[in-house]
Structure formats: structure tokens, C-alpha cells
Amino acid sequence: MTEFGTQARRAIVTGADSGIGRAAAVALAAAGMDVGITWHSDREGAERTADEVRTHGARAVVTQLDVSDIPGCGDVLDGLIHELGGVDVFVNNAGTGAQKPFLELSLDDWNRVMDTDLTGAFVCLQRAARAMAAAGRGGRLIAVTSVHEHQPMVGASVYDAAKHGLGGLMKNLALELGALGITAVSVAPGEIATEMTGNDDVDPHTVDRPGIPLGRPGDAREVAALIAFLASPEAGYITGASIVVDGGMLQMGPQAGAAITAHDWRSL
Template sequence: MTLTERGGLAIVTGADSGIGRAAAVALAADGFNVGITWHTDEAGAEATASEVREHGVRALIAPLDVADIPACGDVIDRLTEELGGLDVFVNNAGTGLKTPFLDVGLDEWKHVLDVDLTGAFVCIQRAARQMVRAGRGGRIIAVTSVHAHQPMVGSSAYDAAKHGLSGLMKNIALELGGSGISAVSVAPGEIATPMTGQTDQDPHGTHRAGIPMGRPGDAREVAALIAFLASPRAAYISGTSIAIDGGMLQMGPQAGAHLMSDEWRSV
């Protein structure tokens, strides 16, 4: 991907709703043809594709179960072939678990790690191989979480997986920079999406005392960051994790000093 290009070829996983949908549409607005994957919501993926096509670009959709390892990588290969190449890969698909550490079952642990880390590894590796083979560089963007930086009670599996994914992206930046491939993690805080139980809600009308900005984020705000990272203007950004959380990560000592009960210790 050259610095003078507008648009290109992109794949966004988990693009049937939330951050994934917003990212696919934002990339389309910048001229990208977009491959869209979905797991359980085909209608949602079709709706995303419709929005993408409104920008005059191509949209392809494919089912993807990231926990189906290593077959999930075959989906990335097929989508890349159908698109005619790959310049930007956004690893957005993920899952979570809100269970106290002592109660997490091994099967639950494995599923979260499979989706958020091992399956992500397989998909990212396939995308990277396609980019290296094409020889024109590329961008790999992983949607992680603020919990790749700080933990939360009840999220041991999720926290471990997101820490691991963030570390993987740093390694990719080291190993593939010579091939013109950058690797960046985007770490959202609370975003108003179906995953946080805020489907179609305007976050500007929701108050959050624990977030300096006073509200959750909008998926389109995260998408704007992803689109920037996919653009020529971000060509030299690699190997880092960018939090987009309204200042939430800065609240540690401040929030701790004002907690008046031990309710935070329970899920």
C-alpha cells in the first residue's frame, strides 16, 4: 500500500454490528472495498454490506467462526482471493466472559482464548502471509480493549486473551515492519454497542461518573481511529496500543480514592 493511495482492499471481522460495522463503513467512505465477516447475524452483515455499497465500493460477506481453528484462516484466504488482494486487516471479532476467576470452567476459558487470541492469531497470520506474498505492505489493526492494559473483576479469561493479543501485535510490528506491514492495537473502553447491551443507543445521553468524558463512546468514534490508522497519514505508526476510552484508564488512583464500599469486588 503506497502513501499516495486512497482506498484499497480491507477485511473487517465481526462486522455485522457495533465497532466492526462502523469500521467497515468508515473504510468504505475512504474508498476501500471491504470483506465483511459475521458469526451469528447474517442479516446484520447484509445491512453492513448495504451501507458499505452506498459509498460506491464493493462489499463481500462471509460467515466466520473464529473458534473454528484452523478453518477460520481459510475464510480469510477465500475473502482475500475474492477481493483481489488485501491491504488492511481489522481483527475485530471477539467474545467475553464475566465470571469470577475461581468459577471459570476450563471449557469457558478455552473458548475465550480460542476466539480472542488463538483464532485471532490464525486469522492475522493468514492475512499477513497474503500481504507479504503480494509484496506491497499493509496494515494489521487489532481491536483489543482497555483490559489489554488494566484488568477488571470477573474478566480473567478476557483480560488474559486481550493482553496476549496486544503482545502478539507488538511482535508482528517487529517481525513484519521490514515488509512494510504495520501492526497497531486499538483499545476501546466502554462503547455503546450490542456487546455492552447498548444497541442503537446514543452514548451522549448516558452518564458515566467513572469516565472523565462522562459518557460511553460511540462505535463511529472508534471506527474513525481505525480508518485513520488504515490511511497513508498513519504509515509510521506501528507496535503500539492506542486507548480510546474517554480517559477511563487514567482513573485508577482517582476512582480508588472515592470508592465507598467493597461492591467492586463482586461480579
């Protein structure tokens, strides 16, 4: 049985040009890791992330990655792993979504989200896991899913399906890769103040969310702190879990249902 060691580590974070990805890359650098940073359409954002990573004395390698390019995304990841000299922590963060009622969802919409959030994630996770297995040092696979890995949302059928699938894949990886010292954990954020939720560069403490027990969205750095912990040797006995970071949002299911007095929730 292989055990994940405490030697100098190399991490890769996909979709690290902004939001949770950027915060995770910086948090991993602060923990002493060199970081591979991927971007899809915002190269300047990725370079800003790299600048922050380097302020912690860590090496940053920036590469464009289109996770929906299958299987080409795997070849890009292989190249990044080679340039870093290996990978010990892989954070699958890149993702997308589609807000459409199920009856109006096109096959193109379905394929675009599935290719990015699930099939592309599978390809990248497999390439990272193969590199870890070949190195024989163990490793950490961390997938950023969503609270919608656990509960659905009206108008997000394909996103929900992809995140459910990714969460299930991570559980299977925990079973299959544990003997290699490779852990697999999902991080499931709720509403986080990022570009994706329309609150980029906003102090989440200034945003009122009555439906969340903590009363606000989360900060990307709060999610990143969990990712950095899961990447550490101290988290060595955590695998196959999905850890929710949502300010208590998921606990509001029955409570929110009792408080709803109109049928507005049935439509986007």
C-alpha cells in the first residue's frame, strides 16, 4: 500500500484564471506547492493568478486547456504534468452550465455541458491519476462539484446530471485508487461570490441571502482553504467523501419548502 508523502509537491488547478480556481491555486502555492494553471478564454486572468502564485515563492506554469476538447484535453494535461516534473495534487475545477428548462434543452447544450463537466473531467482525472500511479508517491484528486451534486435546481437538468455523475466518479476513484495512496474527494460549493454567480470582486458579507443560514454567499478563499487542507498530508484519511461548502444552504430543503407561498419557483 502506497502512502502519500510529505515531499515537495506539484499541483494543477484547471480553470484557475478566476474565482475558486484562482483562490485554490494561490492557497496551494501558499502551502508550498508549485502550481500548473490552466485557462480556457481568459489568459490575462491566468497570468494574474500566476503572479499571485509567485509571490509565495512558488513556480507557476500557465497553459490553455479546453476541457471539452476530448481527448485533446488529456494530451494538454500530460504536457503540463511533464513541464511541472510530475503532479501530486490535481484539482478539477473547470466547468460550465446551462440555464434552460428541460423541455427546451438542446442536444448541443447537453453535450457541451457534459463534455466539460463530466467527460472532460474524466479524461483529465485519469491522466493525472495515471501520472500519480506511475510515480508511486500517492496523490490527491480533488473535484469541484456543486451543492447540485446533492440536490437539483429548476432549469439546470444537464448541470445537475453532470455534477451528480462527477461526484459518483470520485467515489469510484476512491475505491480503485486507495491502494495506490491516491485519495479522491469532491468539494461541493453553494453560492460563492465569483464571476459565475454575478458577484465577482464583491465582499460576500455585503450581499444579503435570507435563504442561506449564514445569510450571505461564500468567499472563493473559503472554498480554497478546504482544497488546500484536502491536498495536505493531514487529510490523508479522507477519501470518497463529498464535502459541502454552502453556508448551510442544503439544510434549508424542508424549511424553504414550508416557506414558499407561490409557484414562481417552477420557472426560470
